[in-house]
Amino acid sequence: MKVQGRMFIWLSVFILAMAIVYGVWSKEPAGTTALFLAFGLSIMIGYYLAFTARRVDTGAQDNKDADVADDAGELGFFSPHSWQPLALGVGASLAFLGVVFGWWLLYFSAPIILIGIWGWVFEYYRGENQNQ
Known part of the structure; x- marks a missing residue:
């Protein structure tokens, strides 16, 4: 989860930079607003993943020496059939x-x-x- 949290945080930094550049150059409010909203969504997801990664056990994706089989097993409960x-x-x-x-x-x-x-x-x- 740490890797995914960092990815989303860096993505949000990139989106913020692009929103500022796009807003200054284009002076177009709809696209600028959409980019700032995308920044907000990305930073929320990144913060959630980084915050949760500190409280859960280290997964195989956080271990550089892990094999694919290390992450095998039950992932959770999912409804088999729901309308x-x-x-x-x-x-x-x-x-x-x-x-x-x-x-x-x-x-x-x-x-x-x-x-x-x-x-x-x-x-x-x-x-x-x-x-x-």
Whole structure:
């Protein structure tokens, strides 16, 4: 995780430099704003990875003498089959289309997004996946 954190932090430094250069040369607000937002996202991810790397065990990717097999094993729990991301994707697509075609489309997308979030959060508290 340390390597990924450093990569994102250096990426954010590069994006910040490019945002400043682009803003000075082009005087175009949309692209400059997008680059500054990309800087913000990159620095948040880099800080999170660097902050988390100090609190977790050293992974094989942080050891220069590690083999590929050293990082084998269980990586975590992932839902084997869930329909909730599909509902969230459809709801988010409708919401973003609402920006293009009209804000009235948000009246249809908001309930779909809320149902998807509710279903995803409580997926393992009901039905066949309920924990005993």
